[in-house]
Amino acid sequence: MSFLPIRVLVVEEHPFKQLVATQVFKDSGCEWVMGVADVAAALAVLERTGPVDIVLCPLKEHGVQGLTNLEVLSRTRRVKSIILCSARSQDLHEAIERLIGLLGSSLLGYVDTPVRAGAIAALLTRYLETTVAAGHPVSRQVRYGHASKACLERAITQHELKAFFQPKFNLMTGEASSFEVLARWEHPQYGVLCPADFLAQARRFGLMDKLLFAQLEQALAFLKAAREQGHELSLALNLEAGQLAHESLLPRLCEALERYAIPASRLSFEITESGLLEISPGVLDTLIRLRMMGVGLAIDDFGIGYSSLERLCQLPFTEIKLDARFARDLKTSTRNRAAISSTLALGEALGMAVVVEGVEYESQRQRLLKLGCKLGQGYLCARPMGAVRALAWLEMKSASRSTR
Numbered sequence: 001m002s003f004l005p006i007r008v009l010v011v012e013e014h015p016f017k018q019l020v021a022t023q024v025f026k027d028s029g030c031e032w033v034m035g036v037a038d039v040a041a042a043l044a045v046l047e048r049t050g051p052v053d054i055v056l057c058p059l060k061e062h063g064v065q066g067l068t069n070l071e072v073l074s075r076t077r078r079v080k081s082i083i084l085c086s087a088r089s090q091d092l093h094e095a096i097e098r099l100i101g102l103l104g105s106s107l108l109g110y111v112d113t114p115v116r117a118g119a120i121a122a123l124l125t126r127y128l129e130t131t132v133a134a135g136h137p138v139s140r141q142v143r144y145g146h147a148s149k150a151c152l153e154r155a156i157t158q159h160e161l162k163a164f165f166q167p168k169f170n171l172m173t174g175e176a177s178s179f180e181v182l183a184r185w186e187h188p189q190y191g192v193l194c195p196a197d198f199l200a201q202a203r204r205f206g207l208m209d210k211l212l213f214a215q216l217e218q219a220l221a222f223l224k225a226a227r228e229q230g231h232e233l234s235l236a237l238n239l240e241a242g243q244l245a246h247e248s249l250l251p252r253l254c255e256a257l258e259r260y261a262i263p264a265s266r267l268s269f270e271i272t273e274s275g276l277l278e279i280s281p282g283v284l285d286t287l288i289r290l291r292m293m294g295v296g297l298a299i300d301d302f303g304i305g306y307s308s309l310e311r312l313c314q315l316p317f318t319e320i321k322l323d324a325r326f327a328r329d330l331k332t333s334t335r336n337r338a339a340i341s342s343t344l345a346l347g348e349a350l351g352m353a354v355v356v357e358g359v360e361y362e363s364q365r366q367r368l369l370k371l372g373c374k375l376g377q378g379y380l381c382a383r384p385m386g387a388v389r390a391l392a393w394l395e396m397k398s399a400s401r402s403t404r
Contacts, residue, residue, distance in 0.1 A: 011057035051078040059086035074103035149205040163218035164384035220260040239269040268296030324358025
């Protein structure tokens, strides 16, 4: 049995259903599993034993107590993800997912009762793929949530914080000419850590600029190496809206581009929509100057913020990245299909490319193509990769095309 570094709390008043659910998680290899009868007992466990990764609980078919329980558990900030036992309609599922996110947790998915091993295995895989660096073996990790400023500064200086690369790809042909740059911490003690393990601390300690330019150096070196192998690529880096106000951004960017002899048009910045609620003159000035240089600008996680249309009309974006949640449940969710179709029409009208995130399965690709999507990003094409592996991946793809 493989070991999974996951702590699970099952909330189920029916003794047999509770036993079945806890046994399924144990058989799946979860590190720690406990069952309780109600939310009061769950709160006592959280207080006594600390945070858990996953809570499984029912959403009652009648009354609102199940929703109240979800709110109580999410507000503790001790529950990372929730799995619901529910047969409610799709529109309610989507609204509940949004509510749980606003309360500080995330909704991992839905299962029927009694809980079946296959359904749980798929959700555990999804959980691991979003919390453990993809492409690396899962090992017993201490949750690294309290890095000191000195530790993070040392990690940046000593190049432990690595740039990983995930392609954006043509949904029809599978070809990729653009990659997103993602941060991973190759920690000497805890292994490869994802942004969730260190990004909040970097932000709190004011280290986001240092991280950005460390990533930029690695990204430009990757572009240069790819070009020497005959691959003309574009790269997208994540940028927080607040960083646009820093006067050092443009001069340092220009210096790095000149040093590597990389055209500005080979770079774009992805800016999260929710960070653009307030636009200062300084931020707008930087956005304009970036576009005048030829740098692309993408609005990231589109569709989950608060002023999408206003920002698209006001700011010089060239690309829309539609949040991954819209690519889920395409077979059953008419709302998600409508949201994608509307965004594609909006992008075409505004002259912006649209990239759909979270493309993991062939069935998603087929349905997205039927909706008119051209570009996607997700595990179906490739997981995030280190520079060496990404260059090898490009060579393999190139060799595969040449033999057709």
